[in-house]
Amino acid sequence: xxxxxxxxxxxxxxxxxxxxxxxxxxxxxxxxxxxxxxxxxxxxxxxxxxxxxxxxxxxxxxxxxxxxxxxxxxxxxxxxxxxxxxxxxxxxxxxxxxxxxxxxxxxxxxxxxxxxxxxxxxxxxxxxxxxxxxxxxxxxxxxxxxxxxxxxxxxxxxxxxxxxxxxxxxxxxxxxxxxxxxxxxxxxxxxxxxxxxxxxxxxxxxxxxxxxxxxxxxxxxxxxxxxxxxxxxxxxxxxxxxxxxxxxxxxxxxxxxxxxxxxxxxxxxxxxxxxxxxxxxxxxxxxxxxxxxxxxxxxxxxxxxxxxxxxxxxxxxxxxxxxxxxxxxxxxxxxxxxxxxxxxxxxxxxxxxxxxxxx
Amino acid sequence: xxxxxxxxxxxxxxxxxxxxxxxxxxxxxxxxxxxxxxxxxxxxxxxxxxxxxxxxxxxxxxxxxxxxxxxxxxxxxxxxxxxxxxxxxxxxxxxxxxxxxxxxxxxxxxxxxxxxxxxxxxxxxxxxxxxxxxxxxxxxxxxxxxxxxxxxxxxxxxxxxxxxxxxxxxxxxxxxxxxxxxxxxxxxxxxxxxxxxxxxxxxxxxxxxxxxxxxxxxxxxxxxxxxxxxxxxxxxxxxxxxxxxxxxxxxxxxxxxxxxxxxxxxxxxxxxxxxxxxxxxxxxxxxxxxxxxxxxxxxxxxxxxxxxxxxxxxxxxxxxxxxxxxxxxxxxxxxxxxxxxxxxxxxxxxxxxxxxxxxxxxxxxxxxxxxxxxxxxxxxxxxxxxxxxxxxxxxxxxxxxxxxxxxxxxxxxxxxxxxxxxxxxxxxxxxxxxxxxxxxxxxxxxxxxxxxxxxxxxxxxxxxxxxxxxxxxxxxxxxxxxxxxxxxxxxxxxxxxxxxxxxxxxxxxxxxxxxxxxxxxxxxxxxxxxxxxxxxxxxxxxxxxxxxxxxxxxxxxxxxxxxxxxxxxxxxxxxxxxxxx
Numbered sequence: 001x002x003x004x005x006x007x008x009x010x011x012x013x014x015x016x017x018x019x020x021x022x023x024x025x026x027x028x029x030x031x032x033x034x035x036x037x038x039x040x041x042x043x044x045x046x047x048x049x050x051x052x053x054x055x056x057x058x059x060x061x062x063x064x065x066x067x068x069x070x071x072x073x074x075x076x077x078x079x080x081x082x083x084x085x086x087x088x089x090x091x092x093x094x095x096x097x098x099x100x101x102x103x104x105x106x107x108x109x110x111x112x113x114x115x116x117x118x119x120x121x122x123x124x125x126x127x128x129x130x131x132x133x134x135x136x137x138x139x140x141x142x143x144x145x146x147x148x149x150x151x152x153x154x155x156x157x158x159x160x161x162x163x164x165x166x167x168x169x170x171x172x173x174x175x176x177x178x179x180x181x182x183x184x185x186x187x188x189x190x191x192x193x194x195x196x197x198x199x200x201x202x203x204x205x206x207x208x209x210x211x212x213x214x215x216x217x218x219x220x221x222x223x224x225x226x227x228x229x230x231x232x233x234x235x236x237x238x239x240x241x242x243x244x245x246x247x248x249x250x251x252x253x254x255x256x257x258x259x260x261x262x263x264x265x266x267x268x269x270x271x272x273x274x275x276x277x278x279x280x281x282x283x284x285x286x287x288x289x290x291x292x293x294x295x296x297x298x299x300x301x302x303x304x305x306x307x308x309x310x311x312x313x314x315x316x317x318x319x320x321x322x323x324x325x326x327x328x329x330x331x332x333x334x335x336x337x338x339x340x341x342x343x344x345x346x347x348x349x350x351x352x353x354x355x356x357x358x359x
Numbered sequence: 360x361x362x363x364x365x366x367x368x369x370x371x372x373x374x375x376x377x378x379x380x381x382x383x384x385x386x387x388x389x390x391x392x393x394x395x396x397x398x399x400x401x402x403x404x405x406x407x408x409x410x411x412x413x414x415x416x417x418x419x420x421x422x423x424x425x426x427x428x429x430x431x432x433x434x435x436x437x438x439x440x441x442x443x444x445x446x447x448x449x450x451x452x453x454x455x456x457x458x459x460x461x462x463x464x465x466x467x468x469x470x471x472x473x474x475x476x477x478x479x480x481x482x483x484x485x486x487x488x489x490x491x492x493x494x495x496x497x498x499x500x501x502x503x504x505x506x507x508x509x510x511x512x513x514x515x516x517x518x519x520x521x522x523x524x525x526x527x528x529x530x531x532x533x534x535x536x537x538x539x540x541x542x543x544x545x546x547x548x549x550x551x552x553x554x555x556x557x558x559x560x561x562x563x564x565x566x567x568x569x570x571x572x573x574x575x576x577x578x579x580x581x582x583x584x585x586x587x588x589x590x591x592x593x594x595x596x597x598x599x600x601x602x603x604x605x606x607x608x609x610x611x612x613x614x615x616x617x618x619x620x621x622x623x624x625x626x627x628x629x630x631x632x633x634x635x636x637x638x639x640x641x642x643x644x645x646x647x648x649x650x651x652x653x654x655x656x657x658x659x660x661x662x663x664x665x666x667x668x669x670x671x672x673x674x675x676x677x678x679x680x681x682x683x684x685x686x687x688x689x690x691x692x693x694x695x696x697x698x699x700x701x702x703x704x705x706x707x708x709x710x711x712x713x714x715x716x717x718x719x720x721x722x723x724x725x726x727x728x729x730x731x732x733x734x735x736x737x738x739x740x741x742x743x744x745x746x747x748x749x750x751x752x753x754x755x756x757x758x759x760x761x762x763x764x765x766x767x768x769x770x771x772x773x774x775x776x777x778x779x780x781x782x783x784x785x786x787x788x789x790x791x792x793x794x795x796x797x798x799x800x801x802x803x804x805x806x807x808x809x810x811x812x813x814x815x816x817x818x819x820x821x822x823x824x825x826x827x828x829x830x831x832x833x834x835x836x837x838x839x840x841x842x843x844x845x846x847x848x849x850x851x852x853x854x855x856x857x858x859x860x861x862x863x864x865x866x867x868x869x870x871x872x873x874x875x876x877x878x879x880x881x882x883x884x885x886x887x888x889x890x891x892x893x894x895x896x897x898x899x900x901x902x903x904x905x906x907x908x909x910x911x912x913x914x915x916x917x918x919x920x921x922x923x924x925x926x927x928x929x930x931x932x933x934x935x936x937x938x939x940x
Binding site for chain 1: 370371372373374376832834835837841842843844848853856
């Protein structure tokens with residue numbers, strides 16, 4: 001399985017810039033996710049790789065094959081790229097049986113009849129759809145259609161697999177099962193895969209690496225953990241998971257840590273090692289709700305650093321945890337806590353290592 | 360979860376590019392459509408700027424034909440008549456058509472479903488035959504005209520005057536307004552009206568202040584289309600206007616062509632160019648108005664329940680009125696045609712069975728009548744197949760390709776809708792004259808007439824094709840491309856099979872339209888290449904009313920049978936709505 005190189009893609013629709021110098025490399029066998037809100041350019045990127053859209057600038061290559069190069073005026077036709085694609089609507093051809101849907105790409109490749117039948121059956125086995133080969137798409141459930149779409153994208157051994165929001169038409173329960181199943185299949189086949197989604201849970205749970213995009217610009221590339229725990233900027237912090245944002249000014253720096261004066265209050269926040277921040281700089285800190293600890297007022301287990309007094313506004317019970325809306329001075333915080341902490345006034349503790357500077 | 364081991368990643372051969380590259384197919388299709396639709400205007404323009412017909416040697420470039428035409432008082436009178444006629448026709452058909460649409464779509468009128476189908480009949484029935492039916496029944500000396508004046512001593516509207524002709528034309532074009540308004544009403548969210556009612560408005564107030572304003576774009580749209588179509592009408596002025604010497608632009612040009620002192624006078628081409636200019640301006644205006652339509656379109660909304668205006672005591676009287684309208688404008692003219700074809704003279708003074716004869720029908724089995732029927736059927740079938748094939752290709756290029764000029768195709772394909780048939784006729788006449796051997800062959804056979812009919816009616820095929828294509832998700836053909844199939848293979852294996860219902864509908868509609876068309880043919884027809892419509896026109900002018908009525912009955916019968924069978928088999932009832940678009 002080859003690597004995918006995307007370099008400096010620019011795509012303009014009228015005066016709208018849909019892609020602004022998008023570059024990344026997908027490693028062999030990796031499941032790589034493009035994540036972002038609708039209109040962020042993730043689908044445009046995918047369709048450019050697939051060959052359904054021609055960018056204005058940039059280069060796309062899979063392994064040694066250059067698919068697109070604006071400078072050299074190379075643009076390989078979509079049908080010559082040998083990529084497997086699963087579309088959002090599945091696009092299972094309604095007038096063909098399951099068998100014929102899978103056979104079509106092989107017939108285009110002039111595969112002989114016997115070999116064709118064997119291959120189609122083999123792939124149908126792989127996706128557990130062998131008993132349905134004579135069915136028409138309208139006789140299948142959404143989940144089954146999705147398997148057919150995936151099987152059709154795999155049957156001709158494509159060099160890479162592209163998934164365009166393949167789970168968005170499934171209901172919640174089915175979606176989770178489909179995720180595990182696709183991830184497992186991708187891993188077993190060792191397929192280099194690009195996956196497009198706007199669902200952060202999907203992106204975090206399935207990907208080897210995630211690209212977060214907004215307004216046609218890449219905001220961050222990293223493993224799911226990196227993107228979640230160390231968001232590169234405010235957009236990533238807010239888009240991937242829920243977050244508390246705290247504004248302040250750097251009041252002192254020491255080796256490996258800085259102290260922040262929170263805007264509008266006397267409170268101080270000590271953070272670990274944001275090496276690029278300077279004194280008196282205005283910064284914004286992101287803290288995940290589950291990283292904050294709640295303590296009763298009389299608790300003495302943590303020292304005074306990053307521990308503030310807070311007023312409780314609401315408490316909601318959500319089954320496996322409680323959700324608190326509190327305010328520590330002028331700073332509103334959302335906190336997830338596994339246990340209930342009694343009292344209208346409590347202590348919140350923000351661990352230094354849970355803070356990331358996002359702006 | 361499957362426990363099979365991962366299959367070996369087998370290498371399959373890369374799909375080969377097809378022999379004919381997609382771009383060649385795109386360019387060919389585009390060029391064919393553009394040349395066939397716009398090509399005939401080039402020789403027409405040339406002919407209008409020469410001092411003698413194109414087939415005569417010599418000749419110089421000149422504006423003389425235009426000067427001659429514009430200095431002729433009769434030409435201006437013809438324009439005045441045409442505009443008065445078109446304005447009256449538009450006002451009547453839009454007013455009545457919109458009223459019928461509201462009655463059928465928004466009230467509890469009894470039988471509204473049946474009515475909303477029957478109202479469409481006049482535009483599907485052969486227009487020339489219907490005019491003949493009107494003449495036989497309501498014309499001077501017509502059956503019911505006589506009956507009313509002798510038995511009841513009341514006069515009926517004289518249909519050989521401008522208002523009378525407008526009534527005949529309005530009855531034919533009313534379905535255009537009806538369909539446009541009905542479509543708008545069905546699309547519009549009836550909860551807008553519910554909201555007004557729950558705000559305390561009485562039903563009639565709702566009608567006046569919500570429903571009718573909502574219809575405004577549909578009214579404007581159908582009004583411009585009907586105005587354009589009625590300016591181009593040829594059958595009505597030729598058959599009804601001649602006796603009172605009321606000339607329209609179309610009949611003025613027709614007379615100049617057939618009876619002028621100079622054969623094929625360049626002035627006719629100049630007149631055709633002017634008419635083309637007006638029609639093009641009108642269609643441009645319509646596009647402009649349609650562009651603004653989006654502002655009026657109410658978003659979403661499921662119109663599950665549509666009867667909102669309770670007519671109460673008016674239910675049955677209004678239903679009866681609508682029934683009477685259909686009876687007098689559609690049923691009786693058709694019956695009149697049937698009756699006329701079986702009698703020597705149609706008159707209320709003598710019972711028809713005393714005048715019964717088979718002579719008219721016998722005439723159909725020989726000579727020009729028989730040839731006309733055979734020719735019309737042949738060009739109907741062949742033309743419908745060819746046009747449908749071309750339109751399928753062109754629609755795919757227009758909406759499912761990356762071809763650079765694809766956006767021009769819908770405009771070009773819809774353009775003939777706005778062009779008067781006589782202009783297409785004259786345009787092809789000159790085109791065949793200047794295209795050497797091919798032109799000579801087409802000019803001397805029925806295929807030339809077929810070509811003109813096909814181009815004239817091509818918009819209907821597109822109007823039927825496009826909505827179906829738009830409903831076929833683009834991801835389906837992208838999936839085909841991703842699977843390795845080229846443009847043509849993808850369309851052949853995936854898109855065209857899914858288009859099948861629209862392809863059949865287009866075939867049926869094209870067959871009927873070609874069968875019933877006539878005005879382009881009057882300039883192209885020669886002894887030996889007659890088609891039904893043109894024969895009806897020339898024979899009627901020569902006074903052979905009986906056989907012409909029989910021919911019209913044949914035309915109506917074929918149309919009704921084909922539409923009924925085609926409609927049942929291919930479910931094209933809804934696609935007849937294409938006429939309104």
